[in-house]
Amino acid sequence: xxxxxxxxxxxLFLILQLLLVDLLSLNLIRPDFLVIFVLYxxxxxxxxxxxxxxxxxxxxxxxxxxxxYFGLEPLTLTIVGYLTGYLKNIxxxxxxxxxxxxxxxxxxxxxxxxxxxxxxxxxxxxLIEFLFLWLATTSYTMLFILSMQFxxxxxxxxxxxxx
Amino acid sequence: MHSFYLSILKKKExxxxxxxxxxxxxxxxxNDTPNSILVRAKFLDSFSFISxxxxxxxxxxxxxxxxxxxxxxxxxxALQSEEMVRSYQENINLKKLLDYKRDSNFDLVASKVLNMxxxxxxxxxxxxxxxxxxxxxNLPIIIPEGVIGKTILAGKSTxxxxxxxxxxxxxxxxxxxxxxxxxLRFLRDDICEVREVQxxxxxxxxxxxxxxxxxxxxxxxxxxGSVIEIQxxxxxxxxxxxxxxxxxxxxxxxxxxxxxxxxx
Numbered sequence: 001x002x003x004x005x006x007x008x009x010x011x012l013f014l015i016l017q018l019l020l021v022d023l024l025s026l027n028l029i030r031p032d033f034l035v036i037f038v039l040y041x042x043x044x045x046x047x048x049x050x051x052x053x054x055x056x057x058x059x060x061x062x063x064x065x066x067x068x069y070f071g072l073e074p075l076t077l078t079i080v081g082y083l084t085g086y087l088k089n090i091x092x093x094x095x096x097x098x099x100x101x102x103x104x105x106x107x108x109x110x111x112x113x114x115x116x117x118x119x120x121x122x123x124x125x126x127l128i129e130f131l132f133l134w135l136a137t138t139s140y141t142m143l144f145i146l147s148m149q150f151x152x153x154x155x156x157x158x159x160x161x162x163x
Numbered sequence: 164m165h166s167f168y169l170s171i172l173k174k175k176e177x178x179x180x181x182x183x184x185x186x187x188x189x190x191x192x193x194n195d196t197p198n199s200i201l202v203r204a205k206f207l208d209s210f211s212f213i214s215x216x217x218x219x220x221x222x223x224x225x226x227x228x229x230x231x232x233x234x235x236x237x238x239x240x241a242l243q244s245e246e247m248v249r250s251y252q253e254n255i256n257l258k259k260l261l262d263y264k265r266d267s268n269f270d271l272v273a274s275k276v277l278n279m280x281x282x283x284x285x286x287x288x289x290x291x292x293x294x295x296x297x298x299x300x301n302l303p304i305i306i307p308e309g310v311i312g313k314t315i316l317a318g319k320s321t322x323x324x325x326x327x328x329x330x331x332x333x334x335x336x337x338x339x340x341x342x343x344x345x346x347l348r349f350l351r352d353d354i355c356e357v358r359e360v361q362x363x364x365x366x367x368x369x370x371x372x373x374x375x376x377x378x379x380x381x382x383x384x385x386x387x388g389s390v391i392e393i394q395x396x397x398x399x400x401x402x403x404x405x406x407x408x409x410x411x412x413x414x415x416x417x418x419x420x421x422x423x424x425x426x427x
Binding site: 015019022027032047048052062063064071072075079085114120133 | 351
């Protein structure tokens, strides 16, 4: 896959995010298709692509409108790109559950940063409530990741460049 | 020197990571710089049309529901209107008698929501009015149910609105009928909390929360919500009041910008 193709798909994902996010919104919690794309891309192409595309998508996404934390999305997507890059080509080398726990942890970390910024008042006043909101936000996007596993599983993505 | 270049090349991914993180943090910490505001405003002006298909679809979906609601409302209003006309006439006569000065004068600008951002949590919306319509930063945004935010970025034809659901949103409010004042901030879903309320304030469930008028942004007596829970802070002279705000924030289609507010 060439860089132009990747950039084109990235823009498609951004438009998808912009168009669908409101229709799929549940109680002000919305799915994050951009993080799904960055996760897949980093596993497939490595850290460098993951970070650059993650950062660019984050900036563009924030430019389309965010309240008082402009810069948060590039920050989290860059981290996702960097960390997920470590999962490239390692599916065959580690135990499957370690591989899967790794990306789940990355997702949890990504949403922890977002939720910490978003619900910092609740984080201070009611930790249990914060944990619930964090897990709810993460789970909603995870549902989409899990459904993607039936179409294009991480197992294939991680080892795509080897094969 | 050659080995230095080689080592940089070898660690380019880590260096890039540090660079991008530093840049993101810099953006995050300098949200309000003029350059950042200018770029964001220009971008919104140029590209906000991209999300218009989804808003159009949303409008269609909600239209049927809204029509039904409007029919019901119309019937109720028709029943009320006759009595109100009579009351209005009576009011005019009484005002004349008391030399009452009309002092509620909002200059409202109706606007349509263009997009609701793309982040995983809703904190802002973009509306289709801008500086050409006389909209500037720090103007209140209201819907019939009450205040829902303020403008933070005004482009020529679009404006970015910070919603009440943004973590950094604050408003000075007064709780009626007790008259206690406090600072409102978002908590979760459609619930906000009012802090800095004196412990001896007599507040009851269902009390109305309005803007206090102490702020430069919000004129007094704009509705925000109603009290749903009162908590006494242990070891403090203050209490926390939980407030239910409009639940329509997740599905806004039209909002009003208060261009010039005087509701004292």
